[in-house]
Amino acid sequence: MPSGIGDTAQRDRAGRPRHGEASGGPSRFTEMSEMHGRGSGALRRRVAVGVQTRRRGLMTKADLVGKIADKTGLTKANAERALNAFIEAVEATLVGDGKITLTGFGTFLVDERKARTGRNPRTGAEINIPASKVVKFRPGKLLKDAIQ
CATH class of the missing domain: 1.10.1220 (Arc Repressor Mutant)
Incomplete structure (x- = not known):
């Protein structure tokens, strides 16, 4: 088994072996990395991170x-x-309306962001970011207490 990947990375949700080394078939990770022209280590790390995220409650x-x-x-x-x-x-x-309040759970609301100037991280050139509307969520007291 490759380092950095736990046993759960080799099994699907139902506990069946995936196409990798555990099933005796060709390694899906190696095939994908060969298709993209990369070594399998970087791809395995990316897949392992996804597995950890799913275990954390996604x-x-x-x-x-x-x-x-x-x-x-x-x-x-x-x-x-x-x-x-x-x-x-x-x-x-x-x-x-732009606002929903679910007592105890929280409030969804639409907020407006002003137009602003940003930077292209690759070139460093200034860019204009237009104004936009975004949805925000403010958790209610019962939800906050349940998480604590």
Whole structure:
């Protein structure tokens, strides 16, 4: 097993071996690095970092749908419809009103950034960054307390 990659990097979520050394097949990491003309070490480090991030609590939409279905007794299809409806309602409200407050959880709001001057990191040349709108989230007291 290559250094820097834990056993979880060689298995998918269901615990099945991936295409690498663990399954006896050709190494997916080596094949990808050869395709890109790089040594496999840099690619293995990048893949290992992704594995660590997933273990630290990254939740995908599918994971969230599964949790909603488990907690509410809904089917996954109905839980996904409910989540999609929530996302659409939040988006529509932010576009129209610009602020949503979910008591205890937090507040989503639209803020405006002013136009400013920045620098191209590669050349050092000054560039103009146009004004834009961004979505911000301020956690509520209950969420802050739950995290602590």
